[in-house]
Amino acid sequence: MIVPGSELVTKDPSNFSLKSNSLIRYLLYQNNDQNNERNLQNMKMTKGIYFKAKKGFFLFLVLLVTTISLFAQNKTNVLLKYSKQNGTMRIVFESGELFITKTKTTISPPQIKIEFPEPFNLIAQKDLPFEVVPKDKLLVVNLKERGEIKLLRLSSPARLVFDIQKGEKQTAQILSKIFVLDAGHGGYDFGITSGDAKEKDINLNIAKDLDTILSKKGKKVFLTRNVDQYLSLTDRIKFTNQKNPDIFISFHSSMSENFVFYIAKFKEESLGDIADLYSLSARQKKYLGRSRILSESIGKAIKDEFKKNVIYREMSLPILNSIGAPSVMIESPSPRSVVYDQSMKTRLINAIINGITTYNQKVYSIGTE
Amino acid sequence: MNTKRLLIIILLVFLFIGGLAGGYFYFSRVSSKERQLLEDKAEPLPKMEDIFSLRIYYPMGNRLQMEERRLQRRTTQIAIAEAAVEEFLKGPLGIRMSDIPKDARLLGIYRDENRILYVDLSEEFRRNFQGDALAEFLLLKGLYESLISNLDDIEDIKVIIEGREIETLGGHLYLSYPLKGIVSYEYEYEHE
Numbered sequence: 001m002i003v004p005g006s007e008l009v010t011k012d013p014s015n016f017s018l019k020s021n022s023l024i025r026y027l028l029y030q031n032n033d034q035n036n037e038r039n040l041q042n043m044k045m046t047k048g049i050y051f052k053a054k055k056g057f058f059l060f061l062v063l064l065v066t067t068i069s070l071f072a073q074n075k076t077n078v079l080l081k082y083s084k085q086n087g088t089m090r091i092v093f094e095s096g097e098l099f100i101t102k103t104k105t106t107i108s109p110p111q112i113k114i115e116f117p118e119p120f121n122l123i124a125q126k127d128l129p130f131e132v133v134p135k136d137k138l139l140v141v142n143l144k145e146r147g148e149i150k151l152l153r154l155s156s157p158a159r160l161v162f163d164i165q166k167g168e169k170q171t172a173q174i175l176s177k178i179f180v181l182d183a184g185h186g187g188y189d190f191g192i193t194s195g196d197a198k199e200k201d202i203n204l205n206i207a208k209d210l211d212t213i214l215s216k217k218g219k220k221v222f223l224t225r226n227v228d229q230y231l232s233l234t235d236r237i238k239f240t241n242q243k244n245p246d247i248f249i250s251f252h253s254s255m256s257e258n259f260v261f262y263i264a265k266f267k268e269e270s271l272g273d274i275a276d277l278y279s280l281s282a283r284q285k286k287y288l289g290r291s292r293i294l295s296e297s298i299g300k301a302i303k304d305e306f307k308k309n310v311i312y313r314e315m316s317l318p319i320l321n322s323i324g325a326p327s328v329m330i331e332s333p334s335p336r337s338v339v340y341d342q343s344m345k346t347r348l349i350n351a352i353i354n355g356i357t358t359y360n361q362k363v364y365s366i367g368t369e
Numbered sequence: 370m371n372t373k374r375l376l377i378i379i380l381l382v383f384l385f386i387g388g389l390a391g392g393y394f395y396f397s398r399v400s401s402k403e404r405q406l407l408e409d410k411a412e413p414l415p416k417m418e419d420i421f422s423l424r425i426y427y428p429m430g431n432r433l434q435m436e437e438r439r440l441q442r443r444t445t446q447i448a449i450a451e452a453a454v455e456e457f458l459k460g461p462l463g464i465r466m467s468d469i470p471k472d473a474r475l476l477g478i479y480r481d482e483n484r485i486l487y488v489d490l491s492e493e494f495r496r497n498f499q500g501d502a503l504a505e506f507l508l509l510k511g512l513y514e515s516l517i518s519n520l521d522d523i524e525d526i527k528v529i530i531e532g533r534e535i536e537t538l539g540g541h542l543y544l545s546y547p548l549k550g551i552v553s554y555e556y557e558y559e560h561e
Contacts, residue, residue, distance in 0.1 A: 185540050192499055232536050233543065252541070255501045262502060267553070316551065317502060318543050331501055 078116065078139075080124035080132065089164040091130075091141065095120070100158035105151060106342045110143040112162060151343075174353070175360040176246035178220045180239070182319065183207040184252040187230030192253045197335035199253040200228065205340065206251050206332070209349050237322045241283065245325045247294065247356065254331035257338070259302050260311045261295040262329040264288060264320035283324040290326035293362050298328065298355030305351040308333075326359075423453050426514040427461040428468040428507035433514060436461055446520055450478045454488055457515045468504055470497035476531065484524035485547055486516060495530050495538055502541040509542065510552035525549045 076099050081092040093100070093114065102117040115138050122134045131142040145166060152161040183203040185191035191199025204225070211221045222243045224236045240248055254260045264284040284291065299310040320327050330352075338344065421442045426433040438456045443449045454475045460467035473494035479487045498508065513526050525547035529535075538544050542551055 189540050191540065192501065233540070234536065253501065255504055260501070260503075313503070315502060315506060317541055319541075329502070 075119050075121045076116075078120045078122050080122060080128075082125070082128060084129075087166045089129075089143075089147075089166070091162045091164070092159050093139075094157055094159040097155065097158040100153070100160060103160060104341055104343055105160065107149045107151060107162075107346050109149055110146045112141040112143070112149065114139045114141070114160065151347075173360070174214070174217055174219065174356055175364055176219070176356065178222075178243060178245045178247075179211075179214055180222045180224065180243050180245040180248045180325070181207040181210055182224040182236055182240065182248070182250040183226075184250060186225050186228055189230055192255065192334060192336070194334070194336040197340070199335060202253060202332065202335055202340050203251040204228065206345060206348060209345055210249075210352060213349055213353060233318050236319060241322075241324050247359075248323050248325045248327040249352075250319050250327070250329040252329060252331045253334055255334050256311075257333050258309050258311050259299070259306070259333060260313060260331040261299045262313050262315050262317060262320060262331070263291045263295050264323075264327065265314040265316045266321070267316075282321055284321050284327060287324065287326050290363060291320070291328055294326045294356075294359045295328040297359035297362065298330065298352055301351040301355035301358060302348070305347055305354075423449075423456055424515070424518045425453065425456045426511040426518070427457070428504065428511050429461065431503065431507075433507060433511050434461065446522070447478055447480065449519055450486060450488075450516055451475060453515050453519045454478065454490075454512070457512055458490075458494075468500060468508060470494050470508075472497060480523075484522060486520070486523050486526050487529055488512070488516070488526060489529050489532055492531050494528075495535065498539045500539055505539040505541045506552065509538065509544075509548055513548040513552050 076095055078099075079092075079094040081090075081094065083090045083092075091112075093103075095116075099117060099120075104115040106113040106115075117137070119136055120134070120139075122132065122139065124132060130144060131140075133140040133142070141162075143164060148165040150163045150165075152163070153159075154161055183200070183206070185200040185203060187200075189200065191203070193199065204227075207223055208226065211223055211226075214221045222239075222245070224239050225231050236250075264282075266282055266285055266288075295312060299312060302308075303310045317329060320329055332338070332340075332348065419442050420439050423438045423440060425436050425438055427436060428434075440452055440456075443452055458469060458473050458475065460469040470493055472491075474491040476489040476491055477487075478489070481487065498505070500508070509528070512528070516526050517523060526549070527547045528538075528544055530544075534545055536543065536545050
C-alpha cells in the first residue's frame, strides 16, 4: 500500500519534522480510511434509497399516465352524422341505448342543447356546416340559420335524430291577436302533487313558455297569474273577460296519463232558480262552436306529437262557462306519470302553437272569426 | 332457638302463599263480574225490521259506483242524512286508496226553509282533496247522489267547510252554489 507522505521521507530523510508529519498523517489516514469506508457504505446506502425512490416515482408517473389515458378511453363515444337533402338537414347522434335514453334535449332555434348523462367523446367529421361545442356533459349545436327543428328518438342503434327544415313555416301563421293564458291553482292550492313536482308550478311554467313564444310572434299575451299565488276562480274570470281575448287557454293537470281537453257544457232546459242563477254567467254559450274547433285542433296536434290518446270532455266548469271567448282547458298528463323537463315542455308548446295555427286556418276559412 | 327460627320462616312462607292465593281469587272474581256487566250492557242483535239500507255513491275511476250499506234504522231525516254522509266519508268497502279526502269528518247538518240541506264538513275535506276536474266533479256528485237518493223532501244540497262558505273545493268547480246546478250537467267524453 502506498502511504501518503512516504515520498517525502525518502527524498529528505534528515527532515524530521517532515518525517514525523508524514507519520502522523499516515496514522491519521489509517483512522480516516476506516471512516471513509463507513462513509462510503453510507453513501452507497443513500444512493440505493435515492435510486429506489426515483424508480418508484417513475413507476407512479407511468401508472398515473396509464390511468388517465384509460379513464379517458372509458368516456362513451358519441358519433355525429350529418346529411342534407331537399332543404332538410339531418343531424344524428349515435351511441349506446342507455346513454341515448337518458339524454335531455332543449330545442330553441337556431340552437340545440343536448345534455348527456356523463362526459363523452364526440366523433365527428370536419367542416360541418354548423358549430358544435362539447363541454363536459353538454353539447351545444349552433345552426347558422333558423328553421323548424324536429326531434326523433330512434333505437337499434340508439340515436337522436334532428331534422331541420330551413326557414320557419310561412304558410301557417297565427292570426289570433290577444291571448289569455291561465295557470291553474297556485299559492296554498298545490293541485296534484308527485314528490317535489306540483301541478301549480307545471301549469305556470307551461303558460310562461307559451307566453314567450307567442310574444315573440308579436301577439298580446296576458297571464292570469305569473307568480306562485292563489287566485280565485272569480278573479280569473273577471281578469280574462276584461282583456277580451281571441283565445283563452286554462292549464291544469290530469290524474291520468293522457291529455284531457275540456270545453264548456250547458243544459238547455231550466233546472230551477238556483241552477239558473249559477248559469247566469254563461257567457261562453256564444263561443261554444269555436271552442270545440280550438279544442280539437290543439288536441290533434298534441296527439300527432305525443302519439297518445287524447280525451275530450264537456263539463260545466266556471272557468270555461263564464268566459266570453273561444276557450279550452287543457289537462296535461299527471306529474305522477310524466317528467316535465324542458324537452317535454318544448314539444308541448310547439304542439299547442301548431294547434292554434290549425284552429285559425279552420275558423278563418269558414269565416266565423 | 333454631326451632323458633324455623317456625317463623314456615309461617312467613305460609303467609306469602296465602296472600298470593287470596289475591288471585279476588282479582279473578272482579274480572268475571266486569265481564258479566259488559255482557249485560251489550245490546241484543237488532231484529230485521230495525235495519234499513242506504245507497251510497262513490267515485270509482271515471264514474260513480253505488254500494248498499245496511245500518240500524234512523227515524229522522237529519239522522238519515248524517248516516249517509258518514258512510260516504268512510269510502268504498275493500278499497284502500279511495278518492274520498282522508280524515274528513261531518261537523253538522242543517236544513233551511227552502229545503236546502247544508252539509258542514271538516277542513280535511278540502285540504286532503287531490284530483283533476273529473275527480272533483265525481266527488261532489257522489255526495249529492248519496243524500238525494236516501232523503225525501230535499230540494238541494250545499256544502260548507268548517261552518263557512268556500268558493271551490279543488280549483275547478264552484262550491259557493248548491250542488244540483253543478252536478246535474252530465259530462260527455269520447276518444278520438
